[in-house]
Amino acid sequence: GDAKAARRAFNRAINDDPTVAAAWNELGNALYDLGRPDDAAEAFNTAANLSPDPAMPRFHRAMALLAAGDYAQGWAEYEHRTVPLTLRRHAAPPWKGDALDGRRLLISAEQGYGDMIQFARFVPLVAAQGGTVVFEVPAELLPLFAPFADSVTLTATEDGPVDGVDCHIHLMSLARILGVTANTVPAAAPYIAAPPARVAAWREAMQDDGGLRIGIAWAGRPSYPQDAQRSMDCAHLGPLAALDGLSLYSLQKDRTTRPITDELAASLTDDFSRLPNDFAETSAIIENLDLIITVDSAIGHIAGALGKLVWVLLSFAADWRWMREHADTPWYPAMRLFRQDAAGDWAGVMARVCEALVDTGC
Known part of the structure; x- marks a missing residue:
């Protein structure tokens, strides 16, 4: 929806009655969508203080604080996620970070x-x-x-x-x-591994046509609440497909809400949607590619954790883990972030991606 209109509507509701927790919570959501995580955190804090059940606004505040780079307060508030996310409780007592001493x-x-x-x-x-x-x-x-x-x-x-x-x-x-801050994220990569036999098998199977091998993915899991913002129609990848010297490989499996176009399908060197969902297989394929270009989905995390060069395409109000305005991330040293300048502006993102490919060859 229109975040500016939502902000105005909830500001009016709060002016009418400043004691309604839900209005403050929704104002926080609107401010977050407008790229104002600090202001959003304040609204969520007010919502939590007014609410008889503060877990959800505290969880929302955590994500706003983390997006703003305040990891100390953000991680503390993030503990409230266990209620709204209904994380499974365990019979064993919670570990609080004390010495394990053989436990x-x-x-x-x-x-x-x-x-x-x-x-x-x-x-x-x-x-x-x-x-x-x-x-x-x-x-x-x-x-x-x-x-x-x-x-x-x-x-x-x-x-x-x-x-x-x-x-x-x-x-x-x-x-x-562990007291992790934005400056102390342990970022050594790779820290996961693709099965060596599968990596070797794909090295044999993938023909070297001399082009820069790029894996692409344009959509995340449709059930994710913000999927409409983070995923894009694959038609936006058209300018990428038009560049010379590239070999495009589709890593996109779930196409229920974002089907591939005939034009993009015709430009692919290979389309791995024919393979079953298998993270080990996907990681082995990624190991044989030069660059991954993907929206914010598990594909980007696999590539980043493997230490592969990966460019992530982000919505304007991106998920908290990517913070704000940065073109890099402390989580993955080989990752580059391309952000929308305005909500829904995938065309601008792809223009900058294509420019980067032309200017730097990665």
Whole structure:
């Protein structure tokens, strides 16, 4: 919707009755969408103070603070996510960051695949502090975390509850426990790995036509609440397909709401939508590409965690993890961010991407 109109409407509602928590919460959402995370955090704080159930506005405030770069307050407020996101409770007591002293700690992955990949970097750091660490993650991601196996016990979420643990923590709480700031994000990459045999198989299968090999993805998971903002119609990739010297490979699997156009399909060197959803296979393909250009989805996190060159295309009010105005990110050293200058302006984003390709050849 129109964030400016929403801001005006909720300001009027607050002028009529400044004690309505919902109005302050929606004002915060509008301010966030206008690229004003600091002001949004203040509105969410007021909403939380007025609400009999403050978890949701506190969660919203956390994301606004993190977007503004205030990690200290942001991580503390982010603990309120467990209620609105209905994260699974565990019978073991919560780990509060104290010395493990030989205890067995369960770390449970949470939220989307991108979140899991981004925050998994903290798991080996915890394991290095002593004790036994069990990392519970969806089975389809387990192959990517093979490098952890020397210090961490890996288990699939689908295998059911993990017994015999002394304490528990949700994965994304590790940033708070470890006191991570925007300047201290552990960003060494790669920290995940594609299966070597699959990497070699794709190296054999992918013909070298001399062009710069670029993997593309234009949409995230449709069920994500902000997917309409973060995903784009693939027609916006037309200028990219028109450039000489590029070999385009589609990494886009889910096309239920953003189908491929005949024009883009005709420009592809290969289309991997024919393959089943398999993160190990996707990571092996990415290892054989020169550059990944994607919207904000798990593809970008896989490429970033592999240490591959990746350009992420962001909406105007991008997700908190990308902060504001930066063209780089502390989370992935080889990642470059291309942001909309105005809501919905994918054409401007792609113009700058094409200019960067022409000017620098990556």
